[in-house]
Amino acid sequence: AQSVTQPDIHITVSEGASLELRCNYSYGATPYLFWYVQSPGQGLQLLLKYFSGDTLVQGIKGFEAEFKRSQSSFNLRKPSVHWSDAAEYFCAVGALYQGGSQGNLIFGKGTKLSVKP
Amino acid sequence: DSGVTQTPKHLITATGQRVTLRCSPRSGDLSVYWYQQSLDQGLQFLIQYYNGEERAKGNILERFSAQQFPDLHSELNLSSLELGDSALYFCASSASQGGTEAFFGQGTRLTVV
Numbered sequence: 299a300q301s302v303t304q305p306d307i308h309i310t311v312s313e314g315a316s317l318e319l320r321c322n323y324s325y326g327a328t329p330y331l332f333w334y335v336q337s338p339g340q341g342l343q344l345l346l347k348y349f350s351g352d353t354l355v356q357g358i359k360g361f362e363a364e365f366k367r368s369q370s371s372f373n374l375r376k377p378s379v380h381w382s383d384a385a386e387y388f389c390a391v392g393a394l395y396q397g398g399s400q401g402n403l404i405f406g407k408g409t410k411l412s413v414k415p
Numbered sequence: 416d417s418g419v420t421q422t423p424k425h426l427i428t429a430t431g432q433r434v435t436l437r438c439s440p441r442s443g444d445l446s447v448y449w450y451q452q453s454l455d456q457g458l459q460f461l462i463q464y465y466n467g468e469e470r471a472k473g474n475i476l477e478r479f480s481a482q483q484f485p486d487l488h489s490e491l492n493l494s495s496l497e498l499g500d501s502a503l504y505f506c507a508s509s510a511s512q513g514g515t516e517a518f519f520g521q522g523t524r525l526t527v528v
Contacts, residue, residue: 341419342507342519403460407457
């Protein structure tokens with residue numbers, strides 16, 4: 299069955315420090331991968347997506363992620379964290395439908411990011 | 416602003432009652448997805464509609480149902496509510512049946528008392 303694992307429930311980093319949030323997936327084909335961010339009381343905002351091609355993808359707000367098929371990973375990175383990045387981050391994979399298309403999202407449990415001043 | 420509108424934002428109701436959550440997708444999007452977010456289960460996919468037809472079903476209880484209307488807005492009906500149904504319910508829309516990014520609404524916070 300398709301699944302997504304985010305091993306870190308909560309991460310605290312200092313403002314200006316680099317960030318890496320881990321995501322591992324279990325999938326039977328080439329996945330569509332996504333990172334979403336949720337601020338308190340808000341909906342989910344798409345940060346970036348990977349469908350195919352270049353394995354390093356750039357997103358909004360200075361985030362990037364790298365798809366590594368050999369490690370079944372899609373880790374999210376940011377070189378310098380800002381206080382406004384404090385939020386919860388969700389990794390997701392597109393569920394595989396019959397016929398090979400991908401549809402609804404399967405989410406990880408999320409990683410809550412706290413930023414120290 | 417994602418362009419997906421959900422109403423109401425908050426809903427408080429008693430056990431045993433029935434409620435309807437409404438979602439208007441982004442202009443031009445044909446797919447609507449419903450998700451439930453709770454502390455213990457995380458974000459769970461409930462159901463997807465594409466152009467008025469049910470496309471996929473996830474962990475949706477029999478007490479819950481949904482539909483998509485000709486103008487593409489969707490409603491999620493929750494009946495015989497239990498305390499455990501308290502959660503944040505998200506609607507998302509995408510342009511096609513799948514394989515593209517989905518845009519999420521702000522959610523409806525349901526509290527069952």
